[in-house]
Amino acid sequence: MKYFGGIEAGGTKFVCVVTDSGKEILAETRFPTTTPGETLNRVIDFFRSQNQQMDEPISALGVACFGPIDPQPTSPGFGYITTTPKPGWANTPVVPPLQEAFHVPVAFDTDVNAAAVGEGVWGAAARLDDFLYLTIGTGIGGGGVSNGRPLHGLVHPEMGHIRIPHDWNRDPYAGFCPYHSDCFEGLAAGPALLGRWQQPGDTLPPEHPAWALEAHYIALALQSFICTLSPQKILLGGGVMQQAQLFPMIRAEVTRLLNGYVQSPAIFDHIDEYIVPPGLGGRAGVLGAVALAQQLVASSDAA
Amino acid sequence: MKYFGGIEAGGTKFVCVVTDSGKEILAETRFPTTTPGETLNRVIDFFRSQNQQMDEPISALGVACFGPIDPQPTSPGFGYITTTPKPGWANTPVVPPLQEAFHVPVAFDTDVNAAAVGEGVWGAAARLDDFLYLTIGTGIGGGGVSNGRPLHGLVHPEMGHIRIPHDWNRDPYAGFCPYHSDCFEGLAAGPALLGRWQQPGDTLPPEHPAWALEAHYIALALQSFICTLSPQKILLGGGVMQQAQLFPMIRAEVTRLLNGYVQSPAIFDHIDEYIVPPGLGGRAGVLGAVALAQQLVASSDAA
Numbered sequence: 001m002k003y004f005g006g007i008e009a010g011g012t013k014f015v016c017v018v019t020d021s022g023k024e025i026l027a028e029t030r031f032p033t034t035t036p037g038e039t040l041n042r043v044i045d046f047f048r049s050q051n052q053q054m055d056e057p058i059s060a061l062g063v064a065c066f067g068p069i070d071p072q073p074t075s076p077g078f079g080y081i082t083t084t085p086k087p088g089w090a091n092t093p094v095v096p097p098l099q100e101a102f103h104v105p106v107a108f109d110t111d112v113n114a115a116a117v118g119e120g121v122w123g124a125a126a127r128l129d130d131f132l133y134l135t136i137g138t139g140i141g142g143g144g145v146s147n148g149r150p151l152h153g154l155v156h157p158e159m160g161h162i163r164i165p166h167d168w169n170r171d172p173y174a175g176f177c178p179y180h181s182d183c184f185e186g187l188a189a190g191p192a193l194l195g196r197w198q199q200p201g202d203t204l205p206p207e208h209p210a211w212a213l214e215a216h217y218i219a220l221a222l223q224s225f226i227c228t229l230s231p232q233k234i235l236l237g238g239g240v241m242q243q244a245q246l247f248p249m250i251r252a253e254v255t256r257l258l259n260g261y262v263q264s265p266a267i268f269d270h271i272d273e274y275i276v277p278p279g280l281g282g283r284a285g286v287l288g289a290v291a292l293a294q295q296l297v298a299s300s301d302a303a
Numbered sequence: 304m305k306y307f308g309g310i311e312a313g314g315t316k317f318v319c320v321v322t323d324s325g326k327e328i329l330a331e332t333r334f335p336t337t338t339p340g341e342t343l344n345r346v347i348d349f350f351r352s353q354n355q356q357m358d359e360p361i362s363a364l365g366v367a368c369f370g371p372i373d374p375q376p377t378s379p380g381f382g383y384i385t386t387t388p389k390p391g392w393a394n395t396p397v398v399p400p401l402q403e404a405f406h407v408p409v410a411f412d413t414d415v416n417a418a419a420v421g422e423g424v425w426g427a428a429a430r431l432d433d434f435l436y437l438t439i440g441t442g443i444g445g446g447g448v449s450n451g452r453p454l455h456g457l458v459h460p461e462m463g464h465i466r467i468p469h470d471w472n473r474d475p476y477a478g479f480c481p482y483h484s485d486c487f488e489g490l491a492a493g494p495a496l497l498g499r500w501q502q503p504g505d506t507l508p509p510e511h512p513a514w515a516l517e518a519h520y521i522a523l524a525l526q527s528f529i530c531t532l533s534p535q536k537i538l539l540g541g542g543v544m545q546q547a548q549l550f551p552m553i554r555a556e557v558t559r560l561l562n563g564y565v566q567s568p569a570i571f572d573h574i575d576e577y578i579v580p581p582g583l584g585g586r587a588g589v590l591g592a593v594a595l596a597q598q599l600v601a602s603s604d605a606a
Binding site: 068082083130142144146147149151152153154155156157158159160161162163164165166179180220223224225227228229230231232257258259260261262263264266267 | 371385386433445447449450452454455456457458459460461462463464465466467468469482483523526527528530531532533534535560561562563564565566567569570
């Protein structure tokens with residue numbers, strides 16, 4: 001039996017799991033994100049303690065990390081959190097202390113890329129080669145899979161920061177993004193709901209006009225993602241998407257905005273199966289980290 | 304010596320070339336696009352005649368095709384132009400008559416994906432795995448390469464149809480896209496210049512305010528593509544981009560819009576090498592078709 005460790009390294013909490021080859025979770029812990037030193041020591045303590053209890057130690061670790069990060073294995077900065085505004089965490093090595101502690105391969109990617117990979121292995125995008133996982137919560141992030149592999153490129157995508165049309169007549173709220181004011185995240189993440197309506201999104205009733213505007217902004221962004229990536233499926237997760245009434249509104253608005261363009265039965269006849277919630281719920285990140293670890297070992301074995 | 308045939312199947316003209324294994328062009332012809340039957344017969348006649356003059360016949364063909372098309376080799380509609388508004392060309396088989404005439408492998412992709420692949424082999428994106436080729440002319444189209452392979456997904460990208468903010472105060476022109484009015488293409492392709500300023504773009508002097516607005520719209524779209532795809536380089540081609548004054552304006556506007564986000568020296572220190580013209584000029588499409596044919600043969604040889 002091979003064991004794998006998954007770490008969801010979030011800005012507010014860390015989740016660590018040990019699994020066997022499948023997604024069966026054998027042990028799990030979660031704790032708040034404090035200083036890098038203290039937090040990473042808790043990660044190391046957890047896996048050390050697990051290793052002592054199992055018939056063999058973990059074969060590989062995967063980290064689904066808040067960012068921005070350097071996920072390029074060939075880069076000198078590989079495995080670091082880079083320029084995050086989170087106090088104390090800029091330029092933090094995450095992979096190096098894990099490699100030093102356990103001497104196993106460590107996979108490292110953004111939280112959203114990892115979640116996308118996890119959804120592609122066990123979740124709502126199983127067996128698809130081209131899809132998009134988008135999380136809409138305190139911020140907005142996207143993980144894209146193309147030809148079966150996560151998008152990385154120059155750094156990694158930052159899908160929350162695309163520009164979308166801002167309907168100033170309908171919505172005088174200026175947006176909250178410190179870099180771009182009214183980019184997608186600035187207009188549609190959780191803090192925009194609070195800023196625009198002066199109350200948290202989860203206290204607004206389902207029939208409140210906030211949700212039609214929210215669905216409009218999300219649909220504008222989805223049109224751009226559809227036209228850029230041509231995904232076979234779009235998974236929408238995160239705190240804001242806990243508002244289940246948004247799904248039919250977003251589907252209708254995407255259909256209206258595309259207006260007959262991009263002719264595919266997947267969009268025009270089956271949009272209820274095209275824009276869907278994630279299959280792994282809140283565990284997409286940490287299970288995605290496990291999937292990254294498994295893929296890393298599989299690709300080393302194949303090489 | 305292996306010979307390859309490349310076909311750039313455009314809405315107004317076709318270009319066919321024969322090359323040896325490199326990009327050396329041994330023969331070339333171009334003719335206007337008329338009916339499907341007549342046009343494809345001219346293609347077949349050209350390669351038949353070339354085959355008779357060479358020491359061996361072409362090993363494979365590649366087609367860089369106007370669209371929308373079906374580029375999925377596993378699909379029953381593979382090799383067809385699908386729903387184009389071009390009269391007479393909807394649901395036209397392109398690959399089947401070529402396979403029947405020559406009994407060789409035929410690669411088939413969008414004109415922009417082919418151009419991107421060609422630029423990745425011989426042009427301005429040589430040795431890059433993640434980049435974007437965008438053509439801005441009568442329409443706008445994008446070919447994206449991710450992890451070394453062109454983006455396909457559900458259908459294929461339609462990057463001209465992303466939504467961008469429309470500055471109504473500065474620009475009351477409504478946009479010309481018949482599907483979305485003021486999507487990127489509707490605001491920034493050649494016909495938008497004509498519609499907005501009542502004269503063709505190539506008659507507007509370089510200091511005309513048209514170009515600052517044009518650069519603004521292109522930069523808004525590039526911010527979305529950068530945040531979605533994280534390309535290592537962006538190539539801008541097509542008729543509108545013959546206006547060389549646009550390049551510095553677009554680079555400055557992208558820098559202004561990103562506003563310090565997406566921290567990469569490639570963007571912040573070297574944007575002159577990040578947003579560039581294509582390397583193959585007007586031959587990107589047909590040479591891309593050749594590259595597709597070569598890759599198809601190479602992947603069959605490897606399998």
